[in-house]
Amino acid sequence: DTAVSQTPKYLVTQMGNDKSIKCEQNLGHDTMYWYKQDSKKFLKIMFSYNNKELIINETVPNRFSPKSPDKAHLNLHINSLELGDSAVYFCASSQVRNSGNTIYFGEGSWLTVV
Amino acid sequence: DAKTTQPPSMDCAEGRAANLPCNHSTISGNEYVYWYRQIHSQGPQYIIHGLKNNETNEMASLIITEDRKSSTLILPHATLRDTAVYYCIVRVADTGNQFYFGTGTSLTVIP
Numbered sequence: 001d002t003a004v005s006q007t008p009k010y011l012v013t014q015m016g017n018d019k020s021i022k023c024e025q026n027l028g029h030d031t032m033y034w035y036k037q038d039s040k041k042f043l044k045i046m047f048s049y050n051n052k053e054l055i056i057n058e059t060v061p062n063r064f065s066p067k068s069p070d071k072a073h074l075n076l077h078i079n080s081l082e083l084g085d086s087a088v089y090f091c092a093s094s095q096v097r098n099s100g101n102t103i104y105f106g107e108g109s110w111l112t113v114v
Numbered sequence: 115d116a117k118t119t120q121p122p123s124m125d126c127a128e129g130r131a132a133n134l135p136c137n138h139s140t141i142s143g144n145e146y147v148y149w150y151r152q153i154h155s156q157g158p159q160y161i162i163h164g165l166k167n168n169e170t171n172e173m174a175s176l177i178i179t180e181d182r183k184s185s186t187l188i189l190p191h192a193t194l195r196d197t198a199v200y201y202c203i204v205r206v207a208d209t210g211n212q213f214y215f216g217t218g219t220s221l222t223v224i225p
Binding site: 004033035041042043044045048056058090092094102103104105106107108 | 158201
């Protein structure tokens with residue numbers, strides 16, 4: 001079973017549309033994240049949720065709204081899509097342990113806005 | 115979180131050891147050193163992490179200097195499938211702290 005799974009893997013949509021990307025983790029982790037990787041390949045944190053509560057929101061336009069129905073899911077909803085939103089979006093999860101925690105990533109969702 | 119400095123690119127011959135350096139001169143005492151890699155078109159993959167001591171697992175070895183200001187990731191026998199971007203990250207092990215990825219080192223394993 002895939003530890004962190006996200007759907008859809010590929011999404012092509014028109015400007016102005018609203019779309020969602022879903023993410024689920026079966027690792028029992030209590031923290032989940034969304035990262036964005038743009039065309040320059042720079043991987044940047046967008047949001048972080050711990051036990052369904054938002055703990056990090058990194059200067060992301062309010063068109064992006066994460067939703068965490070439970071600690072195993074963190075979905076990303078994007079309103080009024082713009083050309084600049086085209087990127088790869090990665091979901092991830094982690095769990096704090098005494099020996100340091102590690103973060104596990106999904107395989108990414110390729111979003112293309114035309 | 116402390117910043118890291120890595121060379122932008124490196125080459126390594128297939129079958130040889132790949133040694134990837136990372137400088138983190140402002141690291142704090144409670145910050146761990148993590149290594150991740152991203153193979154083209156895939157999600158970043160955890161490799162190894164450590165605090166003070168050298169670490170080894172089935173993928174790689176991590177050598178941390180005594181003053182903890184730098185570290186080296188060693189892939190003992192590089193294969194073509196190890197071609198990827200390698201990220202060195204330092205962070206406190208706390209849910210409030212994020213994994214900030216820099217530009218990494220693009221490793222190319224040459225046949």
